[in-house]
Amino acid sequence: MAKTMTARKLDPEVALQCLVGMDVGLLLIGARGEIRYMNPRAGEILEVHAEDVVDASVCDLLGLSQQGPLGSEGQVWRTFSMPHTQILAKHGEKELTLECRVFPLRSRSQGDGGVLLLEDISESAEELEFQRNIDRFSSIGNLSAVIAHEIRNPLTGIRTTIQLVQTKLPEDSALTEDLDDTIKELDRIEQFTTDLLQFERPKISELSQANINEVIEKVLSHVALRCSEMGIQVKSELGSDLPEIPLDSDAVRQALLNIVLNALDAMPEGGSLRVTSSTRRYRTRRAVEIAIADTGSGISPQVMEKIYDPFFTTRGTGGTGLGLSISLQIVKEHEGRIYVRNRSQGGVIFRLSFPVPEEIGE
C-alpha cells in the first residue's frame, strides 16, 4: 500500500525532466487547439522552436483542418481519446507521416485540454512505399526479360526458314517481296526484344563524390528554354551547405530530367516548377533530399500505382512509359529513395533522397 502511494507522487521537477528527456514528441494543447507546451523531441520532429509555436494552433502547425477532431471545435480535447492514428502532417513543403495519440487532460488550474503524442514514422512509411514499388517493378522487369528471351529464341528459326523458302521461289515470284517485308517485321521484333533486355541492365557506372546541386543546375538549364516557351515559371532553392555524396552524375541527371520532363508534360497550360535541395535528418541516418514540385494535373490513385511500371504511360503514343522506371532504377542503385505525393494545392511533388555516407562528418 505504501509503495503505491509513493509511486503516485511525482515531483514536478522529475515530471518535467521526463517530458524533456522522452523520445516521443509531446504537445500539451488547450481546449481551443492552442499549443501550451512542446517537448524537445516534438520540436525536433516538426523542426520548430517551442517558443515560436506557443499559443499557435496545433492544426496550423500540422497542416490539418480546423474542422477536424483536433481543431478548435474538436471534441477530442474534451471527451475521448484517439487511438494510434497516422496523419500526414504538412510543414511547409515537408511532409511527415506521424503516428499520433491523443488523450484529454483535465486541469483545475488551466482548464480542459489534451495531450498529443507524436512519433515520426516517415522513414518506415516511405520505405514501405519504395519497397512496394521496387517489388512491383522487379517482378515486371523480370517478366519482360523472360518474355524477351522467349520471343527471341524462335525468331532466328523463323527467319532462317523464310530465307530458305525465298531461295526456293522462282526469281519473279511476287511472294519474294512479301517475305522481305516479313523479315523486316521480324527485325523490328528483334530490336524490341533487344531494347527490353537492355532495360534490365544496371544503369549506373562509377560513383564519385559530387555536389548534387551541380547536377540539378544542369537539368534546369537544359529545360530553361522549353519552360519559358511553355509559360512555366522555374524556382529553385538549392541548399548551400549540402555535403558531397557518391554519385554517378550522368545517371542522376537522367533520373532528374525524366521527372522534370514529366512535370512539364503535366503543365501544358503553363504553371510553376519548384526544385529544392536540402539535407534531411532521419532518425538513424542523413540524406540529401531533392524535391521537384509542379502545379500540373496531379496523379489519380489508379495511375499512381503504376507510374514506375516499365511501359506504363497515360500519354498514348507520346510516351514510352520508361522515364520513371529508369529513374527508379538509378535511384535504387544509389541506395536512394524516391516517392511522390499529390500536393493539396494541386500538382505533384517527387522527392528523391540519396544517403550521406556516415564517414562524411556532420
Ligand SMILES: Nc1ncnc2c1ncn2[C@@H]1O[C@H](COP(=O)(O)OP(=O)(O)O)[C@@H](O)[C@H]1O
Ligand atoms: N508530374 C506528373 N504529373 C502528372 N502525372 C505524372 C507526372 N509524372 C509522371 N506522371 C504519370 O506517370 C506516367 C509514367 O511516366 P513515365 O514513366 O515518365 O512515362 P511517360 O512520360 O513516357 O508517360 C505518365 O504517363 C503520367 O501519367
Ligand SMILES: [Mg+2]
Ligand atoms: Mg516521362
